[in-house]
Amino acid sequence: MKKLSLMVVIVLFLGLAVSCSQQKDKTESLPEMLEVNLSIKPANGGVNKPITIEAMVTQGKEKVNDAEVIFEVWRAKDEKHEKVEVKKAEDGLYRLEKSFQQEGTYYVISHVTARDMHNMPKKEFIIGTPSEPENSNTDDAMDGMEME
Numbered sequence: 001m002k003k004l005s006l007m008v009v010i011v012l013f014l015g016l017a018v019s020c021s022q023q024k025d026k027t028e029s030l031p032e033m034l035e036v037n038l039s040i041k042p043a044n045g046g047v048n049k050p051i052t053i054e055a056m057v058t059q060g061k062e063k064v065n066d067a068e069v070i071f072e073v074w075r076a077k078d079e080k081h082e083k084v085e086v087k088k089a090e091d092g093l094y095r096l097e098k099s100f101q102q103e104g105t106y107y108v109i110s111h112v113t114a115r116d117m118h119n120m121p122k123k124e125f126i127i128g129t130p131s132e133p134e135n136s137n138t139d140d141a142m143d144g145m146e147m148e
Contacts, residue, residue: 033059053096068112094112
C-alpha cells in the first residue's frame with residue numbers, strides 16, 4: 001500500500017512539474033505589443049496650410065512596414081469623420097499631409113492593424129483659433145465601460 005501511495009505522489013509531482021514547464025513556454029512565446037506613436041506637426045496649424053500626421057509603428061525594437069493604417073480625422077462636435085488609408089511606410093513611419101479650410105479644434109485617431117494586433121491612439125490639434133472641444137467623456141469610446 002505504501003508503494004502505491006508513493007507512486008501516486010510521484011506521478012502527481014511529475015504531472016505538476018510538466019504542467020508548469022509548459023505554462024512557462026507559452027508565456028515566453030507571446031509576441032511583443034504593437035506600439036503606435038502618433039504625432040501632428042505642427043500641433044497648431046493654419047487654415048489652408050498643410051499639417052503632417054505621422055504614426056510610427058513598432059513591435060519591440062522592430063519597425064513595422066506591413067501595417068494597415070487608417071487616419072480618422074474630424075473637427076470637434078462634427079459628425080462627419082474623414083477616413084484616409086495610408087498604404088506606404090518608410091521605416092515604420094506612416095504619413096499623411098492634409099490642409100484644413102476651417103479653423104477649430106480637430107482630432108485624429110490612427111487605426112493601426114498588424115500581426116493580429118490593433119492599436120488606435122488619439123490626438124487633438126488646432127487649426128487657427130480653437131473651437132469648443134468635444135466632451136471629455138467622448139474622448140475614448142471605451143471609457144465608462146465595465147469590463148469583467
